[in-house]
Amino acid sequence: MNKIALAALLALGTMSAQAQAVRTERNMSLDLANQIAAQTVAAWTTAGYAVAATVVDRAGVVRAVQRADNAGPHTLEASRLKAYTSASAKNNTLAIMEAAQKNPAAANLVQIPGYLLLGGGVPVRVGNEVIGAVGVGGAPGGHLDEQCALAALDKVKGQLQ
Numbered sequence: 001m002n003k004i005a006l007a008a009l010l011a012l013g014t015m016s017a018q019a020q021a022v023r024t025e026r027n028m029s030l031d032l033a034n035q036i037a038a039q040t041v042a043a044w045t046t047a048g049y050a051v052a053a054t055v056v057d058r059a060g061v062v063r064a065v066q067r068a069d070n071a072g073p074h075t076l077e078a079s080r081l082k083a084y085t086s087a088s089a090k091n092n093t094l095a096i097m098e099a100a101q102k103n104p105a106a107a108n109l110v111q112i113p114g115y116l117l118l119g120g121g122v123p124v125r126v127g128n129e130v131i132g133a134v135g136v137g138g139a140p141g142g143h144l145d146e147q148c149a150l151a152a153l154d155k156v157k158g159q160l161q
Contacts, residue, residue, distance in 0.1 A: 025058065028124060028132045032159055033063035036124065036134050039152035041066045044139060051138030051148060054079040055124070058131050060087045060114075068138070075137035082145070083135030084114050086121030090130045094119030094146050120145025122153060126160050 033055040040053035045068050052067040052075035060083070067076055082093050089096055097117040100106045110117055119142020124132040134152060136145040153160075 026126055026129055026131050027057050028055070028063065030063060032156065033057075033132070035156055035159075036152055037064040037066040039155045040134060040136055040148055041068045043151045043155075044068070044136070044148045047148075049139040049144065049148070050075075051136050051145065052076045052079040053149075053152070054083045054135045056080075056083040056087050056132050056135070058087060060084040060133075063132065071138045078116065078118070078137030079120070079135040081114060081116035081135065082118060082121030082137065083133045084121075085116050086123050086133035086135060087130065088115070090123055092119075092123070092146060093117060093121030093135075094142055097142070118142045118145075120149060122146060122149040124153065124160065 036055045037053045041051060044051045050068040050071040052065065052071050054062060054076070055064040057063050062080060065076065065080070085093050085096065093116065096109065097119060100109045100117055109115060120136040120139075122134055123130045124134060134149045136148045139145045139148060
């Protein structure tokens with residue numbers, strides 16, 4: 001192989017390795033986070049439940065929070081922890097909770113700082129990529145909190161492309 005061809009191959013290999021070292025990731029805007037939080041609280045206020053909704057980005061950092069009139073103060077922290085857990089695990093918290101209850105090897109998930117294994121945390125996805133999560137607290141049961149989050153995400157699905 002001549003020296004020019006060898007140099008070109010080495011340069012191409014170095015450029016390829018450098019390109020793989022930097023990643024591009026999607027994340028949600030503040031506007032989208034606010035819309036999700038507002039849709040969540042509005043949907044359940046209409047249904048007669050006073051909830052809090054927290055939306056976090058892909059790293060689990062809070063982007064938006066709304067608390068309905070008459071929602072208990074505990075609903076704020078519950079919604080935040082559910083959102084964080086969902087974003088971190090990239091899964092619905094109800095599914096994580098059920099898996100931990102059925103699988104003794106997963107029972108220690110409750111020991112992870114910041115994890116709350118109750119229904120109501122749902123990942124926000126663009127395709128297969130998790131860009132954040134919404135957590136809901138305040139309905140009488142985690143299954144209802146999850147339904148609320150799913151209903152809100154359904155209302156903004158057109159923006160999750």
